[in-house]
Amino acid sequence: MNEVIEAINQDWTDIYYHLHYKHQDGLSHQAVRLLQHLEKNRYATIGDLASLLGVSHNTASEHAKRLIQKKLVEKKRDAKDERKVYVILTAEGEAAVKRHTRLDPDKLKKVLEHLHENEAEMVKTAFSILSRGAKSCF
Structure with missing residues (x-):
């Protein structure tokens, strides 16, 4: 085996x-992993992303902030429970994850x-x- x-x-x-693909957008390995996770799962909280990377909530939040600044993800409040905030891919994020994983x-x-x-x-x-x-x- x-x-x-x-x-x-x-x-x-x-x-x-x-x-x-030849990438030229300078995304870190962790950023690509987060984008790929969001592509496969659609909605994730900062806590989910922290668990995925094995990092603190604050570190995952910083990763998400950088992706928001690059317009690859955005935050969205849950319609039923506004305490929940999800990180979701933007169209630009979907294109980036495809370039980095396909x-x-x-x-x-x-x-x-x-x-x-x-x-x-x-x-x-x-x-x-x-x-x-x-x-x-x-």
Whole structure:
């Protein structure tokens, strides 16, 4: 099993290294993780973000402030309980998280065009199976 894990990790790093977007917006790793969390969960409190990063509430609040200043997130009060404040992605934040966590479609298309149709379908299926497994484990 360890050989399979090592092979997947090596292949994934090769794929990401060659096919990712080139980022130029200077976001920290923590900022990208927060944006990705918000993309997957839509609404999160500062407490949720602090828990995600394993930092204090104040530190998470500072991260959120920087993202607000960059117009990548905004705060929104809960309609039913105004004591609750959520951090949510803006349209700019959605675009930033895509640039930082996805493969460049143009580069990926170029690779897929060099595969046979059945190979491209196998790649799609393999990623779908891996994604489904990841979601069910956590």
